[in-house]
Amino acid sequence: MSRDQSPEQQAIRAVEAAWRIEWPQLIAGLTRLVGDIDTAEDLAQDAHLAALRQWPRDGVPSNPGGWLMVTAKRRAIDRIRRDARLARILPLLGHDLLAERRAPSPGEEPGISIADDRLRMVFTTCHPTLSQLAQVALTLRMVGGLTTEEIARAYLVPRSVVAQRIVRAKRIIREHRVPYEVPDRSELAPRLAAVLEVIYLIFNEGYAATSGQDWMRAELCDDGLRLARILTGLLPAEPEVHGLTALLELQASRVHARSDTARRLVLLPDQDRSRWDHLLIRRGYAGLGRAHALALQRRAPAGRYALQAAIAAVHTMAATAEDTDWRRIAGLYALLAERFPSPIVELNRAVAITMVHGPTAGLEIVDSVAASGRLDGYHLLHAVRGDLLGRLRRPAEARAEFLRAAGLTANTAEQALLHSRAANYVE
Amino acid sequence: MRYLMLIRFDPAVAPTAGPDPSLAEGMGRLIEEMTKAGVLLDTAGLRPIEEATRIRLAGGTTTILDGPFIESKEVIGGYCLVQTRSREEAVEWGSRFLRLHGPEWTMEVEIRQLDQS
Numbered sequence: 001m002s003r004d005q006s007p008e009q010q011a012i013r014a015v016e017a018a019w020r021i022e023w024p025q026l027i028a029g030l031t032r033l034v035g036d037i038d039t040a041e042d043l044a045q046d047a048h049l050a051a052l053r054q055w056p057r058d059g060v061p062s063n064p065g066g067w068l069m070v071t072a073k074r075r076a077i078d079r080i081r082r083d084a085r086l087a088r089i090l091p092l093l094g095h096d097l098l099a100e101r102r103a104p105s106p107g108e109e110p111g112i113s114i115a116d117d118r119l120r121m122v123f124t125t126c127h128p129t130l131s132q133l134a135q136v137a138l139t140l141r142m143v144g145g146l147t148t149e150e151i152a153r154a155y156l157v158p159r160s161v162v163a164q165r166i167v168r169a170k171r172i173i174r175e176h177r178v179p180y181e182v183p184d185r186s187e188l189a190p191r192l193a194a195v196l197e198v199i200y201l202i203f204n205e206g207y208a209a210t211s212g213q214d215w216m217r218a219e220l221c222d223d224g225l226r227l228a229r230i231l232t233g234l235l236p237a238e239p240e241v242h243g244l245t246a247l248l249e250l251q252a253s254r255v256h257a258r259s260d261t262a263r264r265l266v267l268l269p270d271q272d273r274s275r276w277d278h279l280l281i282r283r284g285y286a287g288l289g290r291a292h293a294l295a296l297q298r299r300a301p302a303g304r305y306a307l308q309a310a311i312a313a314v315h316t317m318a319a320t321a322e323d324t325d326w327r328r329i330a331g332l333y334a335l336l337a338e339r340f341p342s343p344i345v346e347l348n349r350a351v352a353i354t355m356v357h358g359p360t361a362g363l364e365i366v367d368s369v370a371a372s373g374r375l376d377g378y379h380l381l382h383a384v385r386g387d388l389l390g391r392l393r394r395p396a397e398a399r400a401e402f403l404r405a406a407g408l409t410a411n412t413a414e415q416a417l418l419h420s421r422a423a424n425y426v427e
Numbered sequence: 428m429r430y431l432m433l434i435r436f437d438p439a440v441a442p443t444a445g446p447d448p449s450l451a452e453g454m455g456r457l458i459e460e461m462t463k464a465g466v467l468l469d470t471a472g473l474r475p476i477e478e479a480t481r482i483r484l485a486g487g488t489t490t491i492l493d494g495p496f497i498e499s500k501e502v503i504g505g506y507c508l509v510q511t512r513s514r515e516e517a518v519e520w521g522s523r524f525l526r527l528h529g530p531e532w533t534m535e536v537e538i539r540q541l542d543q544s
Contacts, residue, residue, distance in 0.1 A: 014522070017515035021464065060519070062526055115463070222510065226465035233463030256543065279468060279508075 011056035019048055022065045024145045028117035030072055032180055037142065037170050046075035119182045119234050126195040129176045134169035135198045137162055144223055154220045156212050196244045196305065199227045203248050211410040214263060218255055225252050239294035243306030246287030250312035253280035265417045269321040281316050288313055304340045307332055326355035343374040347384055359391040379408035383418060390425060399425035429541040430517040432507040436534035437500050453527040461520060472505040
């Protein structure tokens with residue numbers, strides 16, 4: 001950032017920073033009051049303009065969130081007075097505001113906390129009526145507080161595409177009358193699974209970008225991790241929320257070691273382990289511990305994210321790649337495959353089995369995954385198969401598999417790595 | 428982006444009893460808020476400077492010095508490691524920490540970005 005700013009510019013930047021910090025809570029609270037995200041955004045924007053007028057002059061108030069909420073509500077009253085149509089569609093708001101004028105309690109309705117509102121928002125943006133693309137965009141916007149522009153940049157798509165996706169998602173929420181609420185105990189588990197999946201997807205697109213030139217987009221990893229940490233604060237008693245956060249902390253701890261100075265991808269066995277981020281590793285272990293403790297309390301088995309975090313933890317415990325406890329990793333993958341079967345898990349299990357029992361055993365698993373046809377077109381299936389064939393001294397087949405894998409990914413950094421692996425096997 | 432906030436104050440002019448209960452409560456709330464916002468990575472207060480030890484390197488020799496260090500006026504009283512999307516957001520959180528304190532406090536927060544290249 002430029003350091004030579006006038007005091008006015010500095011004040012405006014301070015307002016913008018406070019605004020960005022408060023915006024997700026503000027929108028979540030206003031949406032509960034007015035029952036509609038678009039109207040909430042309009043009111044919040046009014047409050048923003050008021051803040052831009054007043055804060056540079058008087059300083060950022062001691063409770064910026066409360067200030068913005070009170071101001072937005074006042075704007076709502078003004079609007080209702082001017083606009084009878086708005087008064088009709090905002091009966092709850094009108095009610096609430098009138099009641100509040102008798103007993104003003106700015107921003108602190110009893111019994112309703114900010115956490116409740118933000119949870120309502122996250123369950124709304126990840127509601128099953130929305131497509132996963134829509135869930136991702138709307139969650140980054142409404143819960144993560146990213147602008148449409150920032151989301152577009154993160155996903156390497158035009159701004160208009162993201163804007164349209166968000167508009168459409170909000171329309172679906174309106175038309176389907178998606179209730180703004182935290183699901184009941186009875187449906188919490190599947191609804192929470194959808195939320196966790198959205199956050200995992202966001203992180204993963206940053207961690208292993210499916211397109212573009214860079215192998216990773218670290219900012220998107222940061223956003224995914226931040227969302228996971230926020231959710232941990234909102235649902236501190238849910239073991240799988242801690243499990244997911246632990247997994248992301250542990251994955252993120254390797255971000256800096258995963259590419260070299262030429263921004264080429266460096267795989268786990270070749271990483272300089274001194275570049276791993278030990279703060280994040282510690283946080284990952286702590287989260288994993290909490291996930292296990294909470295699961296034990298409920299007499300529930302470890303969830304899918306906690307198991308994956310446990311696998312990531314085994315990797316981080318090895319001082320060198322050779323020290324990796326593959327037996328333990330293979331055992332954890334077996335557990336994962338048994339409880340949450342998926343071809344991707346099988347593929348990973350094949351790698352672990354190879355390290356314990358050799359490439360023949362690994363190839364057997366990979367071939368049965370390939371035969372199922374469920375990973376057709378997935379480049380890593382062929383990359384793993386190529387690696388195993390190489391270990392089995394079948395160079396021509398290995399080369400063909402790596403080239404096939406390279407043809408199946410749209411990420412150029414990954415393509416480069418796969419081509420160089422293919423080049424190791426010249427006939 | 429990751430930022431380290433170093434909290435500096437001058438013990439000579441700070442309230443000798445340290446933070447009063449309402450300030451301590453306010454700090455607890457802010458820490459909770461920062462945790463829930465997914466911003467706070469680590470924070471701690473430091474023991475008094477009198478208990479500090481310094482190791483000095485000069486001319487290839489190290490010397491160990493125990494406190495008190497009378498020459499230091501402002502001392503680091505604590506630190507806070509945050510992850511925010513921008514420097515401005517880190518500055519706003521640092522300002523919020525300072526605004527918790529009453530007029531009897533004179534202090535400073537220094538914000539340094541971690542070099543993670």
